[in-house]
Amino acid sequence: xxxxxxxxxxxxxxxxxxxxxxxxxxxxxxxxxxxxxxxxxxxxxxxxxxxxxxxxxxxxxxxxxxxxxxxxxxxxxxxxxxxxxxxxxxxxxxxxxxxxxxxxxxxxxxxxxxxxxxxxxxxxxxxxxxxxxxxxxxxxxxxxxxxxxxxxxxxxxxxxxxxxxxxxxxxxxxxxxxxxxxxxxxxxxxxxxxxxxxxxxxxxxxxxxxxxxxxxxxxxxxxxxxxxxxxxxxxxxxxxxxxxxxxxxxxxxxxxxxxxxxxxxxxxxxxxxxxxxxxxxxxxxxxx
Amino acid sequence: xxxxxxxxxxxxxxxxxxxxxxxxxxxxxxxxxxxxxxxxxxxxxxxxxxxxxxxxxxxxxxxxxxxxxxxxxxxxxxxxxxxxxxxxxxxxxxxxxxxxxxxxxxxxxxxxxxxxxxxxxxxxxxxxxxxxxxxxxxxxxxxxxxxxxxxxxxxxxxxxxxxxxxxxxxxxxxxxxxxxxxxxxxxxxxxxxxxxxxxxxxxxxxxxxxxxxxxxxxxxxxxxxxxxxx
Numbered sequence: 001x002x003x004x005x006x007x008x009x010x011x012x013x014x015x016x017x018x019x020x021x022x023x024x025x026x027x028x029x030x031x032x033x034x035x036x037x038x039x040x041x042x043x044x045x046x047x048x049x050x051x052x053x054x055x056x057x058x059x060x061x062x063x064x065x066x067x068x069x070x071x072x073x074x075x076x077x078x079x080x081x082x083x084x085x086x087x088x089x090x091x092x093x094x095x096x097x098x099x100x101x102x103x104x105x106x107x108x109x110x111x112x113x114x115x116x117x118x119x120x121x122x123x124x125x126x127x128x129x130x131x132x133x134x135x136x137x138x139x140x141x142x143x144x145x146x147x148x149x150x151x152x153x154x155x156x157x158x159x160x161x162x163x164x165x166x167x168x169x170x171x172x173x174x175x176x177x178x179x180x181x182x183x184x185x186x187x188x189x190x191x192x193x194x195x196x197x198x199x200x201x202x203x204x205x206x207x208x209x210x211x212x213x214x215x216x217x218x219x220x221x222x223x224x225x226x227x228x229x230x231x232x233x234x235x236x237x238x239x240x241x242x243x244x245x246x247x248x249x250x251x252x253x254x255x256x257x258x259x260x261x262x263x264x265x266x267x268x269x270x271x272x273x274x275x276x277x278x279x280x281x282x283x284x285x286x287x288x
Numbered sequence: 289x290x291x292x293x294x295x296x297x298x299x300x301x302x303x304x305x306x307x308x309x310x311x312x313x314x315x316x317x318x319x320x321x322x323x324x325x326x327x328x329x330x331x332x333x334x335x336x337x338x339x340x341x342x343x344x345x346x347x348x349x350x351x352x353x354x355x356x357x358x359x360x361x362x363x364x365x366x367x368x369x370x371x372x373x374x375x376x377x378x379x380x381x382x383x384x385x386x387x388x389x390x391x392x393x394x395x396x397x398x399x400x401x402x403x404x405x406x407x408x409x410x411x412x413x414x415x416x417x418x419x420x421x422x423x424x425x426x427x428x429x430x431x432x433x434x435x436x437x438x439x440x441x442x443x444x445x446x447x448x449x450x451x452x453x454x455x456x457x458x459x460x461x462x463x464x465x466x467x468x469x470x471x472x473x474x475x476x477x478x479x480x481x482x483x484x485x486x487x488x489x490x491x492x493x494x495x496x497x498x499x500x501x502x503x504x505x506x507x508x509x510x511x512x513x514x515x516x517x518x
Contacts, residue, residue, distance in 0.1 A: 047507060199308075200309055202415045203414065205415075211309060214302070215306065218300065231299050232302070241303070246352055
């Protein structure tokens, strides 16, 4: 059975912000509705005073828009229409996330720039995988368990590493990258750019196979969420990672179905009415 | 499914199981163009040399910046001397400079700009992420050579965002000419007395901040009141 998602997400404040007493400016959110999974990560701009709020608001808004968009699908629609709708939902999620930042800026009487953040989000249903990306960070997946991990969206290349597109930028909606494929990917990772130095090759632009395959394999073999979360937290604080980047780091890993150690089952029933809806929007970062 | 209590303790050490991407450090290049003409003799050059030592020490106190910040040095006193090609701060040995000769500032700037642009070209070709390079000019005089071409290049490359040009005037410098050479959006700053130590302390902190990729386009640089003459 497809779906049956196992998902673990961690956001970790980096040493740079720990030193300066700045809160973690990364955020993530995810939700499982039966066979469907929605995920989002965001990285607040380092130079923005309220970007921790910006990134949290962006992921929460994107998630709720994506969930609403999926739930309102009409069963009579063709597959084509539903897939086309998914891309529309994704674009809508980015636009409404951006609007929410502008509204929040007005409410707080600050410039929108002070809430600047990137945004990456993914919807996986039994029929498609659809993702959006504004700014840096990455979405990596495998097409089938045997294949090598690849970037689902190829991000824009910028001349300078400390510059990227933020959702609050004037032209950000022109820079949204959206991609949809007609199948559910079985393994998925979302991450912010604090992970990039150890996860993606600079010259090739390709994800490091041994990094992602190792993590996906771990996800498939570890049955306890508490253990998975702790292992990822330890990883993100390990010197071999922090040595390469003292930036905030977020990593969400998701693997579907079971050639893996069985989960500790809570009562789940299929059918729309009583879906096991698990929303996990951890917005706190671990102090480092 | 019954789980062993021991399962709760068995948190694997993931790092040992994963391959990490083998990437070079990202780079934050800074080219120092330093006036070593005759008028810098005595206390000024001595303080400048001390400032360079402070520069290195401060960068070495930051474990990421010492690898990411790259330093090159060229002096102009009589001739233009490429004292130091780009090296990571951790490999930078501050030179002991001596003063003498006139002030070929125009030539020094042209060569400095060329060096910095060549460096970013190398980064691009090797896929090394980098921040926008800084060119940091310190002078106590006026150029004794033709500087018009250099000024045009500073303007052109600054506008194209290929580099960020900073000019610092030590007392006695011809601020008027320096103003025409520098980036119009970043007029020259005046050093208070011979506070080179404070200046280089500021420069090292600024470069460390720039080297954090989280910074975003607008880096809030530290206050200059430790060294700037108002």
